[in-house]
Amino acid sequence: MKLYEALAAELAAAIHAGELRAGDRLPSVRQATANRGVSASTVFQAYYLLEGQGLIRARDRSGYYVSHGARLLPPEADTPSHPVDEAxxxxxxxxxxxxxxxxxxxxxxxxxxxxxxxxLFPLDRLGRDSGAAARRLDPWSTVDDLTPGHADLRRQIALRYLAAGLQVHPDEIVVTNGALEALNLCLAAVTQPGDTVLIEAPTFYAALQSLEDRRLEAVEVPTHPREGIQLDALERAILRHRPKACWLMTTFQNPLGGLMPDAKKRALVELLARHEVPLIEDDVYGELYFGTRRPALAKSFDTAGLVMHCSSFSKSLAPGYRVGWALPGRYVRAVARRKLTTSLACPILPQMAVARYLEKGGYDxxxxxxxxxxxxxxxxxxxxxxxxxxxxxxxxxxxxxxxxxxxxxxxxxxxxxxxxxxxxxxxxxxxxxxxxxxxxxxxxxxxxxxxxxxxxxxxxxxxxxxxxxxx
Amino acid sequence: MKLYEALAAELAAAIHAGELRAGDRLPSVRQATANRGVSASTVFQAYYLLEGQGLIRARDRSGYYVSHGARLLPPEADTPSHPVDEAxxxxxxxxxxxxxxxxxxxxxxxxxxxxxxxxLFPLDRLGRDSGAAARRLDPWSTVDDLTPGHADLRRQIALRYLAAGLQVHPDEIVVTNGALEALNLCLAAVTQPGDTVLIEAPTFYAALQSLEDRRLEAVEVPTHPREGIQLDALERAILRHRPKACWLMTTFQNPLGGLMPDAKKRALVELLARHEVPLIEDDVYGELYFGTRRPALAKSFDTAGLVMHCSSFSKSLAPGYRVGWALPGRYVRAVARRKLTTSLACPILPQMAVARYLEKGGYDxxxxxxxxxxxxxxxxxxxxxxxxxxxxxxxxxxxxxxxxxxxxxxxxxxxxxxxxxxxxxxxxxxxxxxxxxxxxxxxxxxxxxxxxxxxxxxxxxxxxxxxxxxx
CATH class of the missing domain: 3.90.1150.10 (Aspartate Aminotransferase, domain 1)
Incomplete structure (x- = not known):
């Protein structure tokens, strides 16, 4: 974030919190420059930004004031859900x-x-990488790179995990047709029709559709809009319903957007391991954090091989390429075989293009x-x-x-x-x-x-x- | 087929049929030239080809003779299978x-x-088409071209059907990740776990795996190596087992290679329609005929919308591209929805590349x-x-x-x-x-x-x- 954006964000927060109220005068550019040790142009840019957002307004010759009717954020929705506890x-x-x-x-x-x-995505550069991949295609790779997927891509994905503090061998990764296929393959690897699966309330509708498709029973667990699923309720649900899996998004949950704190993720993984319940972790939004560092993966705390981590490049790099993957822990072989049975393998060129993009740098x-x-x-x-x-x-x-x-x-x-x-x-x-x-x-x-x-x-x-x- | 190849094939057939026997002398080049009105070089080329196949042998100055120990074809395997009639x-x-x-x-x-x-495949040209498609990619097509798939590709597939005598609207086509996904989607659209499905004996192992995966019961029906599944046995199996679907390859069946005659295909479709049994037709080898015209599709005889035709470009044009499709008749909506639920959509570039290749010509x-x-x-x-x-x-x-x-x-x-x-x-x-x-x-x-x-x-x-x- 640039300096002026930081300044603007700070002032916006003060306005939203009520510390600065409608009609209050903002520091003059000269004052702000002196107080904060930033250039006048930084202050100007910050004020222009806030003005564009409708939060402040300039009055001729007398400076900037907090707008009447400034666009405040709506009150935060921050009460946990309380779904019916029935499968x-x-x-x-x-x-x-x-x-x-x-x-x-x-x-x-x-x-x-x-x-x-x-x-929002570098589709032009990916397109050039696709073209280059196509020109360099070894015909035999159409056979060699069947499931679990293109070796270079799996290596690049493993490198990204390493950067996030998670050591992964490329052979632990199964490339899939987007995260959705990964999630479905993982779900199928650990459940039989009639089994029960724990989910968040509310939850991503595709999870509901997958459960419906496989005739699984759903138990919805109370979920906090900011901090994710509630662990005490989760444990009660485990004891009561004996689920075969738990399907969650611990980072920027869809639809709530909640982010489970790192310590809570660790406690979640430990809780599920104690009860031997596999966790299907949908992490497709993990790279889209506004903070200063990537939120932890639940997978990082997985010592039992019970976390089946699923993600893709569809929301962060390459929409339309349908390049996703599963990191299914102890279920990697079952997931790979199921992929072979249901759709054999993923197309090779999109995998090569993404691998090439990652290798050449610029993703961050x-x-x-x-x-x-x-x-x-x-x-x-x-x-x-x-x-x-x-x-x-x-x-x-x-x-x-x-x-x-x-x-x-x-x-x-x-x-x-x-x-x-x-x-x-x-x-x-x-x-x-x-x-x-x-x-x-x-x-x-x-x-x-x-x-x-x-x-x-x-x-x-x-x-x-x-x-x-x-x- | 070129002239010399036709001549060689004719002579090879005569040798395999025993009309020409080991030690027999072939016509001299001069005789053959005169008798058949072809050039000497045509005759030479034909003889060289047969010599390369080990069927004939040159003797110094005295011409060509049928080899002793000429490589004859093995006797034909032509008895139908007789599997156990139990689900x-x-x-x-x-x-x-x-x-x-x-x-x-x-x-x-x-x-x-x-x-x-x-x-065997034009992967270079397809690669160039991929590059061109990538350069022309409209970012919004990553959203617009979700399931049922890229509109240009579906139009090109419909045009190929038209050339094969079958009128298809592009909206009847669902693009899939190879034929295997199409087959699985179709199977899932018409069956529930525990249902019975009729298959050939022997049958493609992936069909067996799909049935196993969905906990379906299989009834194997006697199948002739040359002419495909036996219709009288099929009807008995329908009456006895009340199947929810029949999964067949009527053209170059895997593994037998049998080709059901057109009239028998029509009778098959009529028989299944009488009993309201959907036919899942796997036609991935349909373009690989050695004869003079494309064998009919069972789908061509489908007036009830019960034939779910599945195919792909994987065996005929673009291995590794995983571009397949289903033409699921009355089940098109169910198949498209299931595709959305299980893997959302296919990657756009491989679809565009194949569409572009088909549009520019050269496939035939x-x-x-x-x-x-x-x-x-x-x-x-x-x-x-x-x-x-x-x-x-x-x-x-x-x-x-x-x-x-x-x-x-x-x-x-x-x-x-x-x-x-x-x-x-x-x-x-x-x-x-x-x-x-x-x-x-x-x-x-x-x-x-x-x-x-x-x-x-x-x-x-x-x-x-x-x-x-x-x-």
Whole structure:
């Protein structure tokens, strides 16, 4: 983060916290320059940024003041969920599809989308790497690089783990068609139809669909929007339901955006190991942190080989390349064999292109830029929600990823808002698709990973109006 | 086929049929030139070809004679299988994996391989098309071209169907990660665990693995090596076992290589429609015919939407690209949704590259060359089997594809031959992996799709020695 951005973020935080109030005068440029030892241009840039965000306003010749009606963040949604503690066959897939399929056109403002804006990614450079890979393709690699996948790619993935403090041998990695295939392969490796699986509440709808597809029973466990699944409730659920697996996102959970603290991740892994419950860890947002360091992987604390870590490059580098992988611990052979049985292997060129990109360097630079953009979009987006949605609305404050979880006032029907929004050309992801029991009826997951522009702001304004009318 | 090849094929057929016998003199070049109205060089080329195949031999100044010990084809394996008519849970997958995994290195002579030699394919041109596609990639296509797949590719596939006489709308096609994923998606769309599925005997081992994976029961139906599954037995099995699907290869069946005649395909489709049994048609070898026209698709006779046709470009154009598809008839929506749930979508660049290749033309020229090479390799390969394997050996005579099914003398244990061959650096595919009940204990599937060279011939000689010793 640049100096002026840091200064702006600090001032914005003071405004959101109420330390600076509407009408308060900000330090003059000269004062700020002197107090902080930064250049005048840094202060100017910070103030321009805050002005653009609607937080402060210049008055002729007298300096900058905190705006009246400054766009404050909505109050934080920070109470844990309390789902019904009953195992149940899942039956939500049709609803999920109806919601998703309704929004698959470019004309719709994609606030319900699961993907960040594709322009955020170095697709040009990856394209050149694809071309180079294609020119260098050894025909025999079409046979040699079957599952578990292209050796160079697996080596590069292992190197990234090493940088994150986790020693991994390339042979422990199985390349898959995106993280979703990895998750499904892992789930299938440790469950039989009729088994019970523990999940978060709310949870990523694709997890629900996978459970439904395999006729597994779901038990939803109370989950805190900031800190993830609650371990005491998790242990009670283990003792009561004897699950065959636990499927979680411990980093920037979809849809809440919560980040489980490192110590809690360690306690989670130890708890599950004590009960011999495999953990399927979906880590697709792990690289999209706004803080100063990569959050730990639950896998880092895995001494029993029970953590099946799944990830991909789809959200961090190469959308559309469908390059994902599993690191399935003691289940690596079972996962590889299942991959061979269900889809044989992944295409070789996308794997080679990504491996080449990683080898040549630049991934971290790209990620730093991506994280900064997402963080800035989150601020603008959350402020707009605070501004346009009616009082009684709360929202999460994730420190990574690109989803905001919005709790609308009690009684507002998210599925109805979804339908009305769609007729206005806006998609949203309504709460009930994230729940086996169709709970979270007044919640929305909104995607701030697309461009912050007038069209997006207008869409939030429209949503706010719809919600206010439904209140 | 060129003139000299046609002439050589005709003479080879006469030798194999016994019309020309060992020691018989072939017409002189002058006679042949005059009789057939072809040039002397055509006759020379034909004779050279036959000499290279070991069928004829030149004697100084006196012309060409049919060789003593000419490499005759082995007697044809042409009796239908007679599997046990009992539904059974499949439990063969471990054996299949042990056999396949043992042979996954380049050092092994890959007679047990499922893939043809990768040098047979235009990977260079496809590589250039990949590069061009990467340069032209619209970032939004990473979102737009999710399942059912890249629109241009689906249009090109529909055009190929049109050329084969089948009118298909691109929206009826779901792009998949190779044919294997298509087959699995189709199977899952029409079955529940515990259901019964009818298959051929022998059948492609991946079909067995898919049934095992989904806990389906298999009923193996008698199958003729030349003409495919027997319809009277099929109807009896339908009435007795009430199957939820029938999974067949009607064109160049793996492993037998049989080709069901067009009229029989029509009767098959009508029979299954009468009983409302969906047909999963695996057509991955359909383009590899040696005859003058593409064999009909069972799908062509489908008026009820019950035929789920699956294919790919992996065996005909683009190995390693994993571009396959399903044409699932009335189940298209179910298949697309299942694809979304299990692996979301296929990578976009391989789809674009193949679409671009097809659009620019040259596929048919490539295929003509490929078919000719495979046919010539089959002759050389089958003759070597006839030459080196002990009497009592029989083999199929497929008119397409790249597999030979070899019946060794009664009592020879194919799994034992597999182990011995492996220790000699040769892979084979032993008969029992093609059977839910581990039948075909004296059979091998051999792949003639790799280069015909000294190493391959030496491998067949070694195999023949092993078989003779085991007899």
């Amino acid at each position: 149940a066959v899942v039956d939500i897939s049709n609803t999920v599809f109806e919601v998703l399929e309704s929004a698959m056109t470019r004309e719709i403002v994609p606030l319900g989308s699961a993907f960040p804006g594709p322009l 630079r790209h990620l730093r830029r991506l994280r900064k953009i997402l963080q800035m979009r989150q601020t603008a987006f959350a402020q707009a929600v605070g501004h346009y949605f009616p009082s009684g609305t709360r929202a999460t404050r994730p420190v990574g990823g690109y989803f905001l979880w919005v709790e609308m006032p009690e009684g507002v029907d998210a599925l109805e808002i979804h339908r009305q929004a769609l007729s206005c050309g806006i998609s949203v992801a309504p709460g009930p698709i994230f729940s086996a029991k169709r709970e979270f009826t007044n919640c929305l997951r909104l995607n701030y990973g697309h461009a912050w522009d007038e069209r997006t702001e207008a869409a939030i304004k429209t949503l706010g109006t719809l919600v206010a009318a439904a209140k | 059974a849970v499949v439990d063969i997958s471990n054996t299949v994996f042990e056999v396949l995994e043992s042979a996954m290195t380049r050092e092994i002579v890959p007679l047990g391989s499922a893939f043809p030699g990768p040098l 020229r490539h295929l003509r060359r490929l078919r000719k090479i495979l046919q010539m390799r089959q002759t050389a390969f089958a003759q070597a089997v006839g030459h080196y394997f002990p009497s009592g050996t029989r083999a199929t005579r497929p008119v397409g594809g790249y597999f030979l099914w070899v019946e060794m003398p009664e009592g020879v244990d194919a799994l034992e031959i597999h182990r011995q061959a492996l220790s000699c650096g040769i892979s084979v595919a032993p008969g029992p992996i093609f059977s839910a009940k581990r039948e075909f204990t004296n059979c091998l599937r051999l792949n003639y799709g790799h280069a015909w060279d000294e190493r391959t011939e030496a491998a067949i000689k070694t195999l023949g020695t092993l078989v003779a010793a085991a007899k």
